Amino acid sequence: MTETTYPPLDVPKPVAPDLWIVDSGPMRAMGVIPIPVRMTVIRLGNGELLLHSPTRHTAGLQAALEGFGPIRHFVAPNVVHWTFLKEWQGRLPEAVTWAAPGLRQRGAVKRSGVRLDRDLQDGPLPGWPEELDRITVRGGGGFCEVALFHRPGRALILVDLVQNFEPGKLPLPLRPFARAAGIVAPDGKAPAYLRAIVKMGGRKAREAGRRLVETDPERVIFAHGRWFDHDAGARLGRSLRWLTQ
Template sequence: MTEATYPPLDIPKPVAQDLWVVDSGPMRAMGVIPIPVRMTVVRLASGEILLHSPTRHLPQLQAALESLGPIRHLVAPNIVHWTFLKEWQTQLPGALTWAAPGLRQRGTVKRSGVRLDRDLHEGPLPDWPEELDRIIVPGGGGFREIALFHRPSRSLILVDLVLNFEPEKLPFPLRPFARAMGITAPDGKAPAYLRAVVRMGGSRACEAGRRLLATNPERVIFAHGKWFDRDAGARLERSLRWLTR
């Protein structure tokens, strides 16, 4: 089977001025399906580093990131992408951890002992980097995904609202299923269960989707699969038709 991930792994790879990705994994969906996972790294105007959806911690990765600037912000953007936070917090006790609203109320989060310092609610937030716009995409059952728009590079940063798997990187028996679900390249989208959850957010979710499109990004980075490095605005519009129409 072709490796599911996007090597080289666990190193910062530049994609734009003050913007990097760190590819990692594979993680095992449902315990068996190998999927790639990705962190986005932003160097702020202050020179500080923000990690969006941190992947696994490795000493050499931390050292590489700290060569770019001091790591001062960790972001848990939805109810799934928080599981590596504690590893980073142990090594970086002074970093501020930002979380999707409602994450701290979840039982698994409480039991994990992870520290969540600030909730990423709407409106002004003290200490939040001014060059990063927040778009909160709501859904049912307390779901929220916090999308970030990095204005200097015109980059939209998501996690699960777009999945864009390359079929050749999936186990052969799963390829027809992934194609049927619409989560394969070149213009993947959210999986069916997540589309159902987000649609429960009603008009607020639809408006958030339109706000994502209105950023007209030069690139769209997300956690799983091949991110949109060209024709990003048009590809995002096709990926989000289930939400915005």
């Protein structure tokens, strides 16, 4: 059986000082396609932890993370990556949940009962960690993804704007589709449907894409597939060429 995920699952894995990833899944895209999913964990200068795009909660994972510091922030960075928030909020009600602009207006979010405390609007945000820069990419149909740049670790943190699936980890019938969509390693990109949606954002979307590339990261972490752990700046530039040019 093809292993679509990146085990070990639901455990923190160190990436750089004060930076971890948690691989999880598989999730079912469109209800049927198994794909891996990833959370990024950042320890802030004050010792608190921020969980970006939380994956499923387990007691063991929470305990492991709390060994690094108290969990005080959750980030829901786009319209898809919020579905596990309620599990974490129920166990850590004091943590602040930051949400992509427009997320709270979506019907599925309202019906879920998930709590969204603060919107990640442009400009200064009281209480936002000073070591994290935000770059917001807006497209059509209400799409919005808030990318984070962790300056101390020179890490760019995305969710769906880059997807980089390894063909050998996909079910055989899906491999031709993934190649046609351009989302396969070594330098995958957003799937065709998402590229079309983001490009509807026009000049502002292109400018945001260029800002992502200009961060010149040493690593690029995203939710689905093999993240860029080397030659990250160059690979990001190739991956986002559809947006920046």
